[in-house]
Amino acid sequence: MVIELLKALVFGIVEGITEWLPISSTGHLILLDEFLSLKASENFKEMFDVVIQLGAILAVVVIYWKKLWPFGRENNPKPLTTSGFGACVKKDVLQMWCKVIVATVPAAVIGLLLDDWSQAHLYNAWTVAIMLILFGVAFIWIEKWHKNQKPKMNSIGALRYSTVLMIGVFQLIAAIFPGTSRSGATIVGALLLGVSRTAAAEFTFFLAVPAMFGASLLKLVKCGLPSTGMETAMLLIGMISAFVVSIVVIRFLMSYIKKHDFTVFGWYRIVLGVLVLICGITGVIG
Numbered sequence: 001m002v003i004e005l006l007k008a009l010v011f012g013i014v015e016g017i018t019e020w021l022p023i024s025s026t027g028h029l030i031l032l033d034e035f036l037s038l039k040a041s042e043n044f045k046e047m048f049d050v051v052i053q054l055g056a057i058l059a060v061v062v063i064y065w066k067k068l069w070p071f072g073r074e075n076n077p078k079p080l081t082t083s084g085f086g087a088c089v090k091k092d093v094l095q096m097w098c099k100v101i102v103a104t105v106p107a108a109v110i111g112l113l114l115d116d117w118s119q120a121h122l123y124n125a126w127t128v129a130i131m132l133i134l135f136g137v138a139f140i141w142i143e144k145w146h147k148n149q150k151p152k153m154n155s156i157g158a159l160r161y162s163t164v165l166m167i168g169v170f171q172l173i174a175a176i177f178p179g180t181s182r183s184g185a186t187i188v189g190a191l192l193l194g195v196s197r198t199a200a201a202e203f204t205f206f207l208a209v210p211a212m213f214g215a216s217l218l219k220l221v222k223c224g225l226p227s228t229g230m231e232t233a234m235l236l237i238g239m240i241s242a243f244v245v246s247i248v249v250i251r252f253l254m255s256y257i258k259k260h261d262f263t264v265f266g267w268y269r270i271v272l273g274v275l276v277l278i279c280g281i282t283g284v285i286g
Contacts, residue, residue, distance in 0.1 A: 001230065004038060004039055004040075004230065004234060005233060005234060005237055007036055007038055007234075008038065008048075008233075008234035008235070008237040008238045008241075009237050009238070009241050010032070010036060011029060011032060011036075011038070011048070011049075011052065011238050012052055012055065012237060012238035012239065012240065012241030012242040012245070013241050013242075013245050014028050014029060014032055015029065015052050015053065015055070015056060015238070015241075015242040015245075016055070016056055016059075016241060016242040016243070016244065016245025016246040016248075016249060017245055017249055018181075019053060019056045019182075019183070019208075019242070019246060019249075020056070020183055020205070020246060020249045020250050020253055021183070021249065021253060021265060022135075022139065022181050022183050022184030022187055022188075022262060022265050022269075023132075023181055023184065023265055023268060023269055023272075024128070024131070024132060024174075024178065024179050024180060024181035024184065024269075025053070025056075025181070025182075026049070026123075026128075026178040026179070026181075026182075027128040027131065027132060027178050027179035027180075027181070029049045030049075030123060030124070030125060030128055030178055030179075031125060031128060031276060031285070033045070033049075034125060034285040035285075038234065040231060040234070043223045043224070044223070044226065044227070044231050046119070046219065046223055047219045047220065047222075047223035047224070048234065048235055048238060050215050050216055050218075050219040051216045051219055051220060051235060051239070052235065052238035052239050052242050053212045053215070053216060053242065054212070054213070054216050054239055054242075055238070055239035055240060055241070055242035055243035055246065056208070056212065056242045056243065056246040057208060057209055057212050057213060058243050058246075059242075059243050059244075059246030059247045059250060060205045060206070060208060060209060060246070060250065061209065062247065063247065063250055063251070064202075064205065064206070067093065067096075067202075067206075068093070068206065068209070069090075069093070070089060070090050070093040070094045070097060071088050071089060071090065072088060072090065073087060073088055076088075076090050078090065078091040078092050079091060080094065092157055095157070096156050096157070096206065099156070099159055099161065099164040099203075100164075100203075100206050100207055100209070100210060101210070102161055102164050102165055102168065103164040103165060103167050103168035103171065103186075103203075103207050104168060104171075104207065104210050104211055104214075105165070105168055106165070106168040106169050106171065106172040107168060107171045107172045107175040107211060108210075108211075108214060110172055111172055111175035111176065112218065114175075114176055115175075115218065118175075118176050118177075118178075122176065122177060122178060123178050125276055125279070125280055125285050126277075126280060127177060127178055127179055128178050128179030128273075128276060129179065129273045129274075129276035129277045129280065130179065130273070131177050131178065131179030131180045131273075132179045132269045132270070132272055132273030132276065133269065133270050133273035133274065133277075135179075135180055135181060135184055135185065135188065135266075135269060136265075136266045136267065136268070136269030136270035136273060137266065137270065138188055138266070139184070139188065139262050139263065139265055139266030139269070140263055140266040140267065140270075142188055142191050142192060143191075143261045143262055143263045143266070146191050146261070147261075149194070151194055151195060151196035151199075152194035152195075153193075153194055153195045153196065153199060154196045154198075154199055155196075155199050156199055156202060156203050156206070158199070159195065159199070159203065163190075163193050163194075163195070164203070166189060166193055167186050167189045167190050167193070167195075167203070167207070168207075169189070170185040170186050170188060170189030170190075171185055171186050171189075171207065171211065173185050174186070175211075175215075179273075182204075182208065182211065183201075183204045183205075183208070184265070184269075186200070186203070186204045186207060187200045187201060187204055187262065190203065190204070197257045197261070197262070198254070198257060198258070201253060201254060201257055202254075205250065
């Protein structure tokens with residue numbers, strides 16, 4: 001029993017680290033399961049890997065509450081109207097949420113339709129390895145290209161709706177192919193579209209709230225709630241550890257990208273992807 005709770009703790013820690021760094025949380029959880037599989041039903045494990053992301057979501061909400069909550073008269077330089085209820089609505093935050101909703105549409109519609117197919121055919125170490133390498137190369141190439149480019153959009157407020165829709169298409173790729181990284185795909189897309197690193201990372205965090213909440217809700221509907229007290233304890237431990245670690249990782253990443261680019265994550269992805277391929281060829285993992 002204690003061993004399984006410790007495993008759940010490790011899964012939560014890995015989720016908290018990899019969800020926000022552009023290295024693929026789903027990919028790492030799939031690989032971790034090859035070596036540290038939870039003793040639970042396949043139904044529960046499928047749900048567990050997704051729902052522990054709720055802990056990571058809560059970290060975003062806690063850190064960026066003032067930028068996410070659209071109501072309040074204080075610190076509201078741009079009220080929706082000058083009087084009435086609209087005076088309590090923060091226009092810039094409301095516009096940000098509209099952009100998040102638009103960016104969520106591709107994954108919400110197409111990703112939902114392909115969820116079962118993707119789970120059955122693509123959730124394996126081979127797909128993870130290939131996508132780790134492909135997007136690792138993409139990060140390195142894009143960062144070299146990006147150094148000679150001046151960002152056209154330096155804040156979320158400057159993002160056009162056509163831009164956020166395209167970022168949503170990149171998120172769709174991650175929703176279908178494990179190992180891509182939701183944050184990695186959206187950041188790559190944003191950089192290609194002329195968004196600064198800081199704005200790209202922040203929008204990725206905000207975009208995660210509806211995307212990951214929706215994915216968690218979908219899994220709960222499909223797989224159901226934990227059926228035993230042990231499963232409930234494992235899920236809570238995974239969520240809590242993901243929350244605590246996410247707080248640290250998000251703050252680290254926002255500080256890191258002020259002075260560095262994402263190239264190091266590209267190389268990490270390539271090295272890990274190659275190692276996974278070697279392990280697969282030699283039979284270490286299936």
